[in-house]
Amino acid sequence: MTATIDEAVRVGVYRFPTPEPEADGTLRWEATTAVTVEIDAGGQTGLGWTYSGGATAAIVREVLAPVLAGRSPFDIGDCRIRMQRACRNLGTAAVVAHALSAVDIALWDLKARLLDVPLSRLFGAVRPATPVYGSGGFTTLTDDELGEQIDGWLSAGCRDVKIKIGEDRGERTDRDLERVSFANGLLGDRAHLMVDANGAYSTALARRVGTELDRHGVIWFEEPVTSDDPSGLALLRAALRCDVTAGEYVYRHYDAAALIGSVDCLQLDVTRCGGYSGFVECAALAAAHGLDISAHCAPALHAPIVSSFAHLRHVEWFIDHSRLEPLLADGVPEVRDGALAAGRGAGHGMRLAGSAGKYSVEGAGHR
Numbered sequence: 119m120t121a122t123i124d125e126a127v128r129v130g131v132y133r134f135p136t137p138e139p140e141a142d143g144t145l146r147w148e149a150t151t152a153v154t155v156e157i158d159a160g161g162q163t164g165l166g167w168t169y170s171g172g173a174t175a176a177i178v179r180e181v182l183a184p185v186l187a188g189r190s191p192f193d194i195g196d197c198r199i200r201m202q203r204a205c206r207n208l209g210t211a212a213v214v215a216h217a218l219s220a221v222d223i224a225l226w227d228l229k230a231r232l233l234d235v236p237l238s239r240l241f242g243a244v245r246p247a248t249p250v251y252g253s254g255g256f257t258t259l260t261d262d263e264l265g266e267q268i269d270g271w272l273s274a275g276c277r278d279v280k281i282k283i284g285e286d287r288g289e290r291t292d293r294d295l296e297r298v299s300f301a302n303g304l305l306g307d308r309a310h311l312m313v314d315a316n317g318a319y320s321t322a323l324a325r326r327v328g329t330e331l332d333r334h335g336v337i338w339f340e341e342p343v344t345s346d347d348p349s350g351l352a353l354l355r356a357a358l359r360c361d362v363t364a365g366e367y368v369y370r371h372y373d374a375a376a377l378i379g380s381v382d383c384l385q386l387d388v389t390r391c392g393g394y395s396g397f398v399e400c401a402a403l404a405a406a407h408g409l410d411i412s413a414h415c416a417p418a419l420h421a422p423i424v425s426s427f428a429h430l431r432h433v434e435w436f437i438d439h440s441r442l443e444p445l446l447a448d449g450v451p452e453v454r455d456g457a458l459a460a461g462r463g464a465g466h467g468m469r470l471a472g473s474a475g476k477y478s479v480e481g482a483g484h485r
């Protein structure tokens with residue numbers, strides 16, 4: 119089969135307001151922005167996206183799309199190397215990695231559609247569906263609102279639930295621990311509690327908070343300190359009983375390698391770590407070190423790939439994304455009995471939704 123990528127890569131920017139202002143330990147936000155990429159070849163269209171900002175769209179339009187034009191959509195490795203090389207002077211991490219990830223996802227979707235197979239078949243599966251964990255529990259929520267989120271996750275069959283701590287950059291540890299105790303009380307023995315500090319604490323404060331978390335039976339302490347500090351994470355990993363985890367800012371396999379030995383579970387995000395190609399690469403690196411992985415956010419995009427890895431624990435069913443993904447795309451796979459299965463149909467099975475138009479901030483313009 120021959121097909122070449124059309125020159126016109128379509129890029130869209132969509133802003134989805136949150137119902138209320140939200141915050142974790144180190145950031146506040148009132149909306150989530152998705153940047154979509156559509157790539158055409160051989161009469162088919164591949165769709166990818168990332169959660170980022172308008173700068174990502176400019177990188178796709180100005181730097182990546184010209185590299186792709188005329189290439190084979192089957193040679194994703196070739197496209198990937200050429201795009202990375204084109205970004206040398208921009209750097210290949212952060213916003214550029216978001217752009218590379220969205221394009222890689224669109225290319226894999228396109229390839230599977232050209233072959234007329236589900237993407238999950240292309241990757242292969244070791245289980246029919248993958249457990250999700252409920253995630254949200256923002257520091258801005260009232261106890262009643264937190265209780266509602268937790269009830270929702272429990273009724274959906276989640277066996278693990280994650281809340282945010284580290285409020286006001288670690289200034290409110292008393293409230294952090296009160297919320298942990300409150301959430302634990304609601305969960306009882308129905309689900310395990312996980313927490314995410316988003317790098318809010320110093321190493322010493324994280325050790326003291328972590329000791330209390332151990333006392334509460336919390337099983338997962340995500341980014342107790344910034345993930346830029348692997349030695350701080352390693353120190354906490356050695357001191358605490360709960361798992362210490364990080365990885366949502368892994369952009370390249372080098373970043374994943376830097377966290378080996380410092381975490382108990384490596385988090386990977388297809389919308390940041392180089393798309394499906396980067397996910398496979400980093401997952402292999404983790405497997406080679408006996409390290410479990412977990413998918414960070416973007417559940418709809420993770421659905422086709424997460425069932426491929428025996429050492430993958432779960433997918434983060436992040437409330438902001440599970441709320442907006444059905445507005446952005448048609449065909450979003452649903453959580454059933456606490457697990458996520460890949461969508462049916464060719465590719466990842468999703469198309470840009472008509473309803474997305476009203477959230478567009480610059481139109482789904484052509485480059």
Ligand SMILES: [Mg+2]
Nearest residue numbers: 314316340366
């Ligand atoms: Mg996190």
